[in-house]
Amino acid sequence: MTNTTWNREPRPARLEERLDDGVVRCRLSPRNCRIRPGQHGFCMVRANRDGRLVTLNYGRSVHATEETIETEAVFHYAPGARILSMGNVGCMLNCDYCHNWKTSQARHVEDKDVHHYTPEEVVDIAVRHGIEVISWTYNDPVVWHEFVVETAALAKAAGIVNLYKSAFFISGEAIEELIPVIDIFSVSIKSLDPKYYRRITKGWLEPVLEGTEQVFRAGRHVEVSTLMVTDLSDDEKTARDMAAFVGERLSPEVPTHFVRFHPDYKMTRTVRTPVDRLERARRAALDMGLHHVYLGNVYDTESTDTRCRRCGTLQVTRYGLSADLVGLDGDGDCAGCGAPAPLTLLPGARHRPRVAEPPSDEDLDVAHFDWHGDIRALHVQVRNASDAPARVYHRRYGDPAAAPDWDVIDLAPRESFRYIAAKSTPDETGVQVAVPRRCTSSLHQVFDRAHFPTVEADAGALNEDVSPLPLFRPRAGH
Ligand code: SF4
Structure with a gap:
């Protein structure tokens, strides 16, 4: 960690207790670390700088x-x-x-x-x-x-x-x-x-x-x-x-x-x-x-x-x-018996805008990713390398009962965005991502959910059920 810069901008920390001789106690976790000047706590992201407790990972x-x-x-x-x-x-x-x-x-x-x-x-x-x-x-x-x-x-x-x-x-x-x-x-x-x-x-x-x-x-x-x-x-x-x-x-x-x-x-x-x-x-x-x-x-x-x-x-x-x-009425109660469902609902929190097809005049690269073995989730990272807004699309394939529409992701100029696409029905066989050529993208296959940071393919091998390492798979043409 000595050569890193991410932790070089300390900020005052909450839950500080000042002790004798410039020592501080951090009361954020039950560890209650006593930290001497120049030292850090067990977590390595809270430290004592000149007798004050600071946080090293703000933002x-x-x-x-x-x-x-x-x-x-x-x-x-x-x-x-x-x-x-x-x-x-x-x-x-x-x-x-x-x-x-x-x-x-x-x-x-x-x-x-x-x-x-x-x-x-x-x-x-x-x-x-x-x-x-x-x-x-x-x-x-x-x-x-x-x-x-x-x-x-x-x-x-x-x-x-x-x-x-x-x-x-x-x-x-x-x-x-x-x-x-x-x-x-x-x-x-x-x-x-x-x-x-x-x-x-x-x-x-x-x-x-x-x-x-x-x-x-x-x-x-x-x-x-x-x-x-x-x-x-x-x-x-x-x-x-x-x-x-x-x-x-x-x-x-x-x-x-x-x-x-x-x-x-x-x-x-x-x-x-x-x-x-x-x-x-x-x-x-x-x-x-x-x-x-x-x-x-x-x-x-x-x-x-x-x-x-x-x-x-x-x-x-x-x-x-x-x-x-699938089994709630318009009030969010049970569709079968009318009893209150044990759920808090947030209408509108679910779907992105969708289109039947991306515009035909859009210059898109399209990548396919097939679900395989225990890999049923994909992290998609896209970066809009231009100074204009951009639209990225993705959709699932393989399930004849599922809607064939494309989800739309709007990117601001220069924005980098990351999202997960996970297998969503038993019959679905994969996911398609369509990215404008002025954007860059990478696909990271993962178990279960995010594992950060993702690594490039030659940094680790995926071994069926055993290795947790995600693999980096650049989009064709990049
Ligand atoms: S310095 Fe870190 S590990 Fe120690 S009490 Fe504070 S939060 Fe917990």
Whole structure:
């Protein structure tokens, strides 16, 4: 990290406590790091400069990316909504299987992977692209607290919903600063075993549980998830412990997600979580009385659907990262029995504008990408290299029942934009992207969701189910 410049613009940090001899204590996470002048905390992005606590990653992010809300293990708020995902650098934990370790562990971060944003720019991207939810996510939003609090307030004033996806190893004091600006908390609880927390995450459990209760009691929308790590936490005991926590300290109505793991970081000599174990875990949690238990990062199962608790009507059907509202009436109640559905809806948050065909006079390069094996998601990065607005198009193919229209993405002059396209129906075979020749583009195939930074093809090999590395695939002709 010594040769990087992304961390060279320190800003005053909140939650500072000044101690003797120029030492400061950071009260952002339960670690309460005592930091001497010139040193930094465990997360490596908060430091002591001349006796004051500073943040080193204000506005320092991976590329802003459009995804869907299902990516964040949020199923009961605006199903299918497009979200703008913002991640940063650093983390207050160091989980052995981290899926975002190249950014969460700040020593690995290189300048080329860090983008600079202001709060105004983030809100502007969301507004221009008609995205109604900003998701504070990836490595972990806790460690860029100042940027989150300021930007989320600005977004809220613009009518945008804020989603906080976090391992939530955070102090109660910091949570109080989030509650006024965050609408949705998706909390990743790694396990209910204190020893597991110490050994695998390098944090501790109880503050995570207390924090989750705190936001739930404050009336915020809360969903919880557990990454079911193969042979480590993919058993029914983990599911039952999770169900006991949710049922007793939150509410049985809180949606609970068991998420499929893929090998990563220090845990690569293993395999993805067997789906039958996930299904058993789900059954165990339902048997404990939870109302809505879902699986994540899985396809071709009904365990991602939402059904009415009273009459069993299918209300939301999901496939991977896509969702369709199928069993609600015009008021958002159950179409079968009229009972209120357990869903908050955001009309208009779902689709981009669509056209039957791109204009015939547009000079477009068209790339095809076929879904294959476990690769059912694609990150598309496009950059408008011109000083005029540009239009990019994409559509799915292979499913005769799906609408053949093209989604439209409007790019401002010089804008760089990134979005995820994930397989959305069982019969769909791939996705087509049409980009004006004055734009550049690249396609990154990924498991499940974003993994940042993406790497180029010769930097790593994709090995079926085992390697988490995405591959860089330039568009033909580039
Ligand atoms: S955020 Fe946590 S890990 Fe980082 S300096 Fe503050 S107390 Fe330490």
